[in-house]
Amino acid sequence: MTFLLQFCGLTDPLQMFYLEQARGPAFAGFRPFQLDDLLGWSQAIGRQRQWDGVAIHNAVMEAWLEKAELIRQWQLRLREEPGDRVVVAGLGTPQDWERRCEDLLEA
Numbered sequence: 375m376t377f378l379l380q381f382c383g384l385t386d387p388l389q390m391f392y393l394e395q396a397r398g399p400a401f402a403g404f405r406p407f408q409l410d411d412l413l414g415w416s417q418a419i420g421r422q423r424q425w426d427g428v429a430i431h432n433a434v435m436e437a438w439l440e441k442a443e444l445i446r447q448w449q450l451r452l453r454e455e456p457g458d459r460v461v462v463a464g465l466g467t468p469q470d471w472e473r474r475c476e477d478l479l480e481a
Contacts, residue, residue: 375426377433378471379416381441382462384448384455390462398474399466407449407461409438416465430465 378399385393385403393401400419404411413434420430438445448461466474 375429376468377430379433379437380464382464384459385462387458390460398470399464401462401464403460403462405452405460407452412463419465
């Protein structure tokens with residue numbers, strides 16, 4: 375199974391709440407934004423949704439390495455943001471992301 379991890383930028387608690395309520399990918403906010411926290415969250419989501427843990431781990435590592443410069447920028451920017459701001463990540467299958475896009479188009 376294929377998984378896609380997207381980093382969605384910075385947001386506040388209310389927007390984070392709305393993301394968590396939506397169907398499709400799983401979303402979480404991180405502050406600080408560190409690989410260990412991201413891996414722990416992704417594995418917990420994988421167990422909850424009965425996904426392949428190795429495939430999830432690989433997707434997270436690949437995305438983290440591919441977007442290293444962007445991640446570094448978010449980490450630096452997060453230091454300047456109010457304390458309630460978090461970096462948002464979303465993890466899901468291609469079908470989860472498709473559902474999310476469909477829901478956004480219907481809104």
